[in-house]
Amino acid sequence: MVVCGDDGLAHRLAAELRGVYREQVTLVVPPAGRRVRQPVVGRARAASAALRDMVSAAVNRTGNGEQGVAGRELEASEPTEDVLADAGVERAGALALVYDDDETNIRAALTARRLNPRVRLVLRLYNRRLGQHIEALLDQSAALAAGDGRPLRADGVESSTTVLSDADTAAPALAATALVGTSKIVETDGLLLRAVERNPPLPGQVADPGLCTLALLSATSNDPAGADGSEDSGEGPQLLPDAAAVRAATGRGTVVLEQVSYSGPSLPAGRASVPPFAELFSRRLRWSLAGLAACVVALAVALMLVTDDHPLHATYVTLLDLFSINEPAHNADSGRQVLQLLSGFVGLLLLPVLLAAVLEALGTFRTATALRKPPRGLGGHVVLLGLGKIGTRVLTRLREMDIPVVCVESDPEARGMATARRLRVPVVLGDVTQEGVLEAAKIHRAHSLLALTSVDTTNLEAVLYGRSVRSGLRVVLRLYDDDFATAVYRTLRAAHPGALTRSRSVTHLAAPSFAGAMMGRQILGAIPVERRVLLFAAVEVAGHPQLEGRTVGEAFRAGAWRVLALEVADGAASGEGEADVDADVEGEVRRGSRLVWDLPDTYVLRGEDRVVLAATRRGLAELLGRRTRERFPG
Known part of the structure; x- marks a missing residue:
């Protein structure tokens, strides 16, 4: 197996292949001085080496004569043809290209397919539509190279190209954590499967197993979504228990699988930029228009009583007087003359109101594509911190479920700004570490906080500040390091025992899917259990x-x-x-x-x-x- 990448996903994927699938892996990464997010990559590299040493030691202890997990690491700025050849792509069973840049992955995939038409390719692409075209192109190239129309490798395992996105893999789990009762979701064949955490049943109650029981949660964990155990430790939940284990478990929560229908209509993209009628005019202007309409009705009724005219004709004459296009009532009685003067005065008041309505409507349409501010009185919403690749996908998922969201982003040119404008989601521009930014996002009335920036310390700072404002706030942190996540969870649980704290790692959620694709398996999704x-x-x-x-x-x-x-x-x-x-x-x-x-x-x-x-x-x-x-x- 060959893994090429420039961030923590490459090291996590290499560790997955070595430690779980026992594969020989060649890891191609940029030189140390040019790596992206050096602290995170350093922790991933250390975790990869530690996992490899642990598996090798376990194999040696069995005494069965098997060799330890082998692998090597190459340093290269770009995955050029010479670099791929040096990594052994011509003899490799699978190649994963997980660079953060889509163009780099596509260029390397085209080169690798030329070097080895039968290699299994796994690409990390954010652009899903482009990924579909690239996948079809590379599969067609492999089929033509095979000669018989079937892209098979020499060992009989079918060759293929798989395009995945770490953002799409992690987004359902991250978005679902903001909702009560939908903490873990995976989509398959157009259906949504929901893993629901349930507390231990009370005496005399019978627990509903759903489709099946997926896991028994840690007996010592009050918040199953933020587990104490690290990812590779033997402690923690019991996955896929049998019926006897479920019956014998007392005082332990469970995770059961349920099949749910999709809820929450999608926002029509074609009308997303057109505001509803009520938002065209301010509240003061609407009251002004209503008052003028009431005056017109009163004048029409008065004219009908004075002249004993038909109601429709009286209304018509009143409108003519209102717009100053009726003849002066020189020869009419005094009552008719007074009503005509009053109608003219109301008409003078109508002109500035109509002008203000036109200006407000034009201004509303002009700013329909601009960033919205959180409305007054907003509450029960989700505060989403970070509009990068992950945050954009999570935002889309939340809006599809019709969940109110307020985004916080420090970069006005962030990737998700266009999506926020299209979906008309309120956005607060500013650094979350600065005072007043989270207040502007109505954090004191929010239901949950999703801290999804790429910096662990920024996410932690936002969560700590949010908890200081509202102690019961549900928080979801995007944290990479297992040890760091464990320490954060334990501290937050001790300080706020009644609040839910959850930590998620994007690379940790995405690596199993990438590894399964390299092994030629169709991974539909992953559900975190603690x-x-x-x-x-x-x-x-x-x-x-x-x-x-x-x-x-x-x-x-x-x-x-x-x-x-x-x-x-x-x-x-x-x-x-x-x-x-x-x-x-x-x-x-x-x-x-x-x-x-x-x-x-x-x-x-x-x-x-x-x-x-x-x-x-x-x-x-x-x-x-x-x-x-x-x-x-x-």
């Missing part, structure tokens, strides 16, 4: 003796993997080919989905089946381990 991760993957049953020919109950291995759903053919999903589906699951296909949930334990998995399963990282590595292994020299 400081550990549970993966959801789509797997072909054929070729896996742990699944093929076994029932769903027999295929389940506690603490490793569990089959959740069965993917059926398009005809069966539409009701045209249900004869091909086993009788045990016939009729269970959800409308608009190709997945069958609530599989009975007696259903026998066949070789042609494709299933969705939940697995731990090591469980997935064991279940879907490579049949062959290339040994890189050196």
Whole structure:
């Protein structure tokens, strides 16, 4: 495996491949003086080396004669053709390009495909539409190079190109933490799966298991979302427990899986910049217009009483007098003359009001694309700190769920500013470390704070200040280092025991998906359980003796993997080919989905089946381990 990158994701991905999948990895990183976010990269590099040493020591203790996890590291400013050749791309099974710049990844991918048409490529691209085109282009190139139209490697493993985004991978979990009851979400086949944390049932109560029980939470953790345990420690939650373990667990919270429908309408992009009618005019101007309309009605009623005229004709004459286009009432009685003078006076008052309305409307349309300020009386909203790549994706997710958001950003040219304008989300420009910035975002009335900048200390400072303003504020920190996150959580829990504190690492959430793609597996998503991760993957049953020919109950291995759903053919999903589906699951296909949930334990998995399963990282590595292994020299 070859991993090329310039930030912490490259080192985290290398550690994942070495420690979980036991792969030989060549890591290509820029020289020390040119690396992005040097402190974070340094911690990631140390974590990678520590994990590699730990796995090697564990292997040596088994005494089975296996060698330790091998790997090497190269330093290069850019992934040029010579650098990729030196890294062994021509002989590599997979190549991950996880540079922060999309153009660098695309250029290197085109070069790598020319050097080795059969290598499995995994690209990190933020532009999703461009990623789809690049993925199709590189797959087509590999198929043509294979000659038979199928991009296969020499060991029989199918070659492919996978385009992923760390922002898209982490955004659902980060956005969901701002909501009560939707702390962890993964999307598969257009469906939303929600992992819900539930407190231990009271005596006499029966806990609802949902679709299945994913984990038993730490018995010592009052806030399951911010775990004490580090990512690789043996302490913490029990993932994928069996029924006996669930029954035996007392006083421990659980994480259960639920299937939910998508809620919250998307904001129409075409009308996002057009304000509603009520926002065209100020409140004072609306009252002025209402008062003038009342005067017109009163004058029309008075004219009808004085002249005994028809109501419609009286209103018409009043409007003519109002706009000064009626003939003077020289020969009329005194009452008619007085009403005409009053109508003319009201008409004079109407002119400045109409002019103000026009000016306000033009000003409102002119500033419709500008940044909005938090409205008065706003409360129960989410304060989102940082509009970079991650913050932009999280903002989009929150608005899709119709959650009120106020953003705080120090850079007026940040990546997410255009998205905030399009979605008409209030934005406060300023440094969060300066006094008054969070107050402008109405932090004292906010429901939660999402601190998603790329600087851990900035996120921590914002959270500490938010808690000083409102002690019960729900906070979500984007923290990279496990030890730092553990120390922060313990301190905040001790100081604010009644508030929820959660820490998330983007590289930690994204690395399993990238590693699974390099192994040729389709990772649908990852759900954090405390400081550990549970993966959801789509797997072909054929070729896996742990699944093929076994029932769903027999295929389940506690603490490793569990089959959740069965993917059926398009005809069966539409009701045209249900004869091909086993009788045990016939009729269970959800409308608009190709997945069958609530599989009975007696259903026998066949070789042609494709299933969705939940697995731990090591469980997935064991279940879907490579049949062959290339040994890189050196």
